[in-house]
Amino acid sequence: VRVGLLSAGYVQDRRDDPLDAHHGIHNTLDLGAAGRFTGSEVNFLRVLGQNSTYHPLTRRVLVARTTQFGALVPYGSPRRVIPLPERFFSGGSNSHRGFPINQAGLRDLVTGFPLGGDGLLFNSVELRFPVRGEDFGGVLFHDMGNVFSEPQNVTLRFRQRPAQFDADGKVTAEDFDYMVHAVGFGVRYRTPIGPLRVDVAYSINPPRFVGFVGSREELLAGKGASAPQRISHFQFHISLGQTF
Numbered sequence: 001v002r003v004g005l006l007s008a009g010y011v012q013d014r015r016d017d018p019l020d021a022h023h024g025i026h027n028t029l030d031l032g033a034a035g036r037f038t039g040s041e042v043n044f045l046r047v048l049g050q051n052s053t054y055h056p057l058t059r060r061v062l063v064a065r066t067t068q069f070g071a072l073v074p075y076g077s078p079r080r081v082i083p084l085p086e087r088f089f090s091g092g093s094n095s096h097r098g099f100p101i102n103q104a105g106l107r108d109l110v111t112g113f114p115l116g117g118d119g120l121l122f123n124s125v126e127l128r129f130p131v132r133g134e135d136f137g138g139v140l141f142h143d144m145g146n147v148f149s150e151p152q153n154v155t156l157r158f159r160q161r162p163a164q165f166d167a168d169g170k171v172t173a174e175d176f177d178y179m180v181h182a183v184g185f186g187v188r189y190r191t192p193i194g195p196l197r198v199d200v201a202y203s204i205n206p207p208r209f210v211g212f213v214g215s216r217e218e219l220l221a222g223k224g225a226s227a228p229q230r231i232s233h234f235q236f237h238i239s240l241g242q243t244f
Contacts, residue, residue, distance in 0.1 A: 004038030019194040026052040043076035066244040070120035071151035087116030093237035098182025098203035105147025112211020119148035137188040153177040194241040206231035
């Protein structure tokens with residue numbers, strides 16, 4: 001599918017240090033439109049905004065928080081499904097740490113592979129504090145959010161509804177439109193290019209889904225089987241720089 005997207009961005013950065021902020025505010029807003037006027041075969045509007053603030057409690061202890069919201073809205077006629085690469089994905093060291101990378105949101109009913117979504121809501125709060133000297137620090141964090149099927153399905157509900165099956169036992173619908181919560185701790189080591197970060201997260205209510213069990217060849221040949229699966233409660237992340 002050919003996509004032509006006209007977009008504009010706004011950034012407000014009042015942080016004292018973009019690599020390791022201790023006070024200030026950081027706002028971003030991205031607006032986009034795809035349609036016939038851009039040569040696109042699909043018509044949709046895109047909005048993605050993020051607000052981050054940093055609140056020092058003492059000279060070296062602070063509370064940092066960030067909130068992100070996104071919406072993809074198809075328009076015109078005929079309305080087509082937004083292409084996979086244009087959808088929102090979340091999960092991993094730089095977003096929701098209760099998921100492996102890009103594993104939040106909807107999943108294919110046959111394979112269980114992530115499909116992204118048209119709505120996004122995410123919030124993270126961190127307590128950052130020193131551990132040893134100037135170079136070692138610690139973090140306690142709470143991440144909550146998900147990728148939702150549509151913007152109007154964004155909700156604060158935290159329980160996943162049971163999957164629906166047909167008479168042959170095949171899954172016909174799964175619920176991923178709910179808030180996934182994760183708590184955890186991390187260690188930061190200061191380097192000249194930003195903190196080296198190690199985080200361990202525990203997902204309180206990870207999603208369950210039906211996924212394919214077998215090789216790629218078995219899937220293409222119509223063999224193999226599907227089985228109930230679940231995102232692991234524990235996630236381990238290594239990255240460079242603060243989460244936000």
